[in-house]
Amino acid sequence: MTIDYSKYSLEELLDVKENINAAKYPQRYQDLLAEIDNRANSPEEQLLEQKQVQSENELEDAYNSNYGYRLEYFEFEARGDEYKRALFLLAFLLINIVFLCWAVPKYHVAPLSEVHEFRTLVDKVKCKTETVYDEELDKTTRYYDLYLQSYPETFAALGISRALCQKIAKTISVSINEAEAQEQTEISLWHEQGLVYQIAHKNRIVLPYTYMKSKIYNFQTTSFKMNWFLLIGIWIICFPSFINAIFPGTFVKNKSINV
Structure with a gap:
């Protein structure tokens, strides 16, 4: 049939x-x-294609309306936009390089041989406790930081154990109290911008670099982690434009068919 x-x-x-x-x-x-x-190529086919494109655009508009977001991007022509494409790729590359130059040092802890050794007189030493409550985990965490004041500067050894913090503070405090009125306790400390890498007291290491290395790494990276979302956001926003700069016409904002 x-x-x-x-x-x-x-x-x-x-x-x-x-x-x-x-x-x-x-x-x-x-x-x-x-x-x-x-x-093929009949008016009926062209009308059908136009209808399909219109339907796609309506779906996209509905999505943007519901979620309040529309991704904007650059479109480039395969011919005639070579300069614009190269300029965009160069700018995008520079943004990534600048970000990585900012990020990479955060994940590097300088070896002790590269850290400045500073001999100073201690005016005051304090072991400070900081309590942080995590609502999501319903957990309270206590951090112990050792602060050494050598007027007008203050040095900090962050995130060390409670026992070690109190031990060092007690050792240096006793030394201060036992010193004569005209004298102060002298220590050697290795630091960068006030962040302590190692402490020596009376020619004895009381806070070793091997212990502080992981603490410094955690301090630098923990405070920086959220910035990676900035780079991810840049990639999400720029990705269509980035692809269009390499392969023009891959992403097109407004599709239209001439009948």
């Missing part, structure tokens, strides 16, 4: 093509393909 496919619209024919069993009805399938080919 043959079917007169000329009676059906192109949209109906395409729907049948998606669902017909070509192996079971080979002749019908060939007749269907022939009818679809006959309507």
